Amino acid sequence: MKVLLTALNAKYIHTNLAVRYLKKTVENVIENIEIQEYTINHHSDYIISEIYKKNPEVLCFSCYIWNIEMILQITKTLKKIMPDTMIVLGGPEVSFETKELMEVNDSIDIVLIGEGELIFKELMTCLKENKDYSQILSIAYRTKGEIYINDRGQNPPLEEIPFAYGGEELDGDKIVYYETSRGCPYNCQYCLSSADRGVRYFPIDRVKKELKILIEAEVKQVKFVDRTFNANKDFALEIMKFIMEHNRGKTNFHLEVTADILGDEMLEFLKDAPVGLFQFEIGVQSTNEETLKEIDRRMDFEKLKEKVNIISSYKNIHQHLDLIVGLPKEDYYTFRISFEDVFKLRPEKLQMGFLKLLKGSGLRARAEEFNYVYSDTAPYEVLENDYLSYGAMIRLKGVEEMVEIYWNSRLFNTSIEVIIQNFYANAFRFFEELWKHWEKNGYHHTSHGKNKLYGILLDFYEEKHFQRLQVFKEVLKFDFLKNTRTSSIPSFLNRQQEDNFKNSCHEFLQQEANVAKYLPNYGNIPAKQIIKKVHFENFSYNVVELEVTPTRLNEVDQDQTIVLFDYDLSNKAIDHSKYYIVSL
Structure with a gap:
């Protein structure tokens, strides 16, 4: 057969x-x-x-x-x-x-x-x-x-389920999905986990043995599909300690965690995690108490904020926070509040998902109660309900697109912070107005390259008549070079370099003291080789100061500032480069 x-x-x-x-x-x-x-x-x-x-x-x-x-x-x-x-x-x-x-x-x-x-x-x-x-x-x-x-049978004992990847030659460029448990301790009504309560765990010795195989295969990413990886704190910590102990610096581990229940021992452990080893996905979904009650979701947002901020301070773990558009009792105004609550945490990624009424979920069974209108075919995405019209959904789709392009890409962070902190009372309003600009100019009809995206943000700044355009251009250039290893920049960004600038850069790299201070990983490498991995740029303003304190936009004076960008990072989970103010 x-x-x-x-x-x-x-x-x-x-x-x-x-x-x-x-x-x-x-x-x-x-x-x-x-x-x-x-x-x-x-x-x-x-x-x-x-x-x-x-x-x-x-x-x-x-x-x-x-x-x-x-x-x-x-x-x-x-x-x-x-x-x-x-x-x-x-x-x-x-x-x-x-x-x-x-x-x-x-x-x-x-x-x-x-x-x-x-x-x-x-x-x-x-x-x-x-x-x-x-x-x-x-x-x-x-x-x-x-x-x-036929009648439903019992779920199988997990010890009888074989290792899915046993004997397989794994493709290192693909995401490997893995699980240490099945089920979820929570009962969120938008999720299929609410149909089957309780959590079952694979034997921990087996989990360690299998993870060791994946680590030794040096796969690029292992994505855990556990609904709540840290539901059992001791189990989760033991697995993560094992991963760190056997880490080869090649594999990233993506974990879906409930942040508000992270304990002090786990937080202390995470402090020493290598950059990029772990990546957290944290479901917030909403901060509106009425909404959370309707979807039977238990969450202490104050504790979540505290834990997320602590992890952010370590600068070693990419945090991905989720919100859901279209939940009960969440209108346009209250969603704006939820968005702002989460964006204030400045996660590496903020995902705005749109509610899908999944077969078997509690909310699908209650669809008429909230007058849900949703697609008849998969993925059954909500079109409108008692709280959000279809028109409001469209506007929020636009906001989501701007967040995805301009925040989640991590390519425009300093520029966005300068705009929001100087000209907006809240971040949601900025993304909302950026979408209006985007739609008005027809940018939503096609995709755009990186250089064009920087140009669109500059056009938006000019159209709004925001102050200190020349300073902002320098900030935009700083963002571009932080995230782009190149010797050329878009023509709309200013560039002021003296004729002997390149020679001065070479002379700087020929000084052992300079290399030891700023680029210790390049010791004993000739300057002509180092110059291929770094970039020097002359700025008319101290853009690094503005990255630290974006609110100083109107105070910063013209001040020639040379920034050295180092792109040779072993892991770019948080930053694409390191950068230093130097003197040539």
């Missing part, structure tokens, strides 16, 4: 954890089993032709909100040209409203409901031995034109 496990990932750099679990679970049962990964950016005709050429007897798809529509289209076509192939679906997107799904798509033969590893093993055993599979718990199946949904 030939079995094909198929994944349609969101991006090429992603790996699918589910199909790997399934393959490992049945390797001793099914000899001829293969994984094939595509992306949603592939044309469906290409995927269909590739699957057809493999001619599987059993074809399995891993289903999520980002790929379900494409999978349903593909399976309908495949059933026409491969009518004898059994098509099996599994995953969170088909584990709810399963009968309705099978009724409208008769290409689906079997659906695995919930955690599928042991169900899949039982099903494959029955198919291989030509036995009746109709009594297997947690499956839906079609026979003689009728659809049957």
Whole structure:
């Protein structure tokens, strides 16, 4: 029996954890089993032709909100040209409203409901031995034109689930998804975790053994899919200590944590973490108390602020904070407050997600209560509700785009701080007005290169008639050079260099004392080699002072300032360069 496990990932750099679990679970049962990964950016005709050429007897798809529509289209076509192939679906997107799904798509033969590893093993055993599979718990199946949904079984003991990547030669350029637990201690009503309470943990000795394999493979990033990685504080700390102990400086670990429950021991430990080893995703979602109550989300925002600020002070961990647009009792005004509360923490990334009414979630069941209007097809994104009109949603989409381009890119930080702290009472208003400028000029119709984005921000500054344009140009040039290793800059940025400037830079690097003071990693390297890794720039104002204190825009005097940029950082999780004021 030939079995094909198929994944349609969101991006090429992603790996699918589910199909790997399934393959490992049945390797001793099914000899001829293969994984094939595509992306949603592939044309469906290409995927269909590739699957057809493999001619599987059993074809399995891993289903999520980002790929379900494409999978349903593909399976309908495949059933026409491969009518004898059994098509099996599994995953969170088909584990709810399963009968309705099978009724409208008769290409689906079997659906695995919930955690599928042991169900899949039982099903494959029955198919291989030509036995009746109709009594297997947690499956839906079609026979003689009728659809049957069996009772849900118990979730499998995690110690019986094999290591998903065992024996696999891992691609170091892809994100490796991994988990140490399943379930969540919380009951947030927008999340599927609310449908299955409690947390189960993989044996910690096993977790350490598997993480060591991933570290030694030097994969670029391990992204934990644990819903709340630090739900068990001792378990989380032990794993993170193990990671730090075996760190090779090649792998970054992305963890979804609940910040307000981080303890003193964890915070003390994080202080010494290498830059970029850990990356935190922290779900805030809203700071509006009425909203938090409606979605049954427990959070102490004051404690969260305290912990996030402490971690920020270490300057070694990228923090990614999330908000959700469209939650109950959150109108445009209260969302602005939530946004401002979070932006004041100055996270490396602030993500504005738009609420999706997922199948099986509490909010989907209560959609009529809040007059939710949402897309009929995945990802079921909310269009409007009692608190936000569709027009308001569009405006917030624009704000989200500006935050993504101008804040989350980390390319414009000093410039944005100068604008906000001198001309705006709050950051939300700045991003809102920047979006209006962006839309008015039609920039939303196409994508733009980095140089153009700096030019657009400068145009916005000029259009608003903000004071001290020449100073701001220098700040913009500073941002550009902080984040761009280049000898050329956009023509709209000022550049004042004397004829002998380049020679002076070489002479500076030829002085051992200078290299030892500013560039100790370049010891015993000739100046002609160092100059390729650094950049000197002459500024008309002390831009470094403005980065430290942006409110001094109207006070800073003209003052020739030479800044040395060093781009040779081993990890750029927080900054793209180091920079120093020097004298030539």
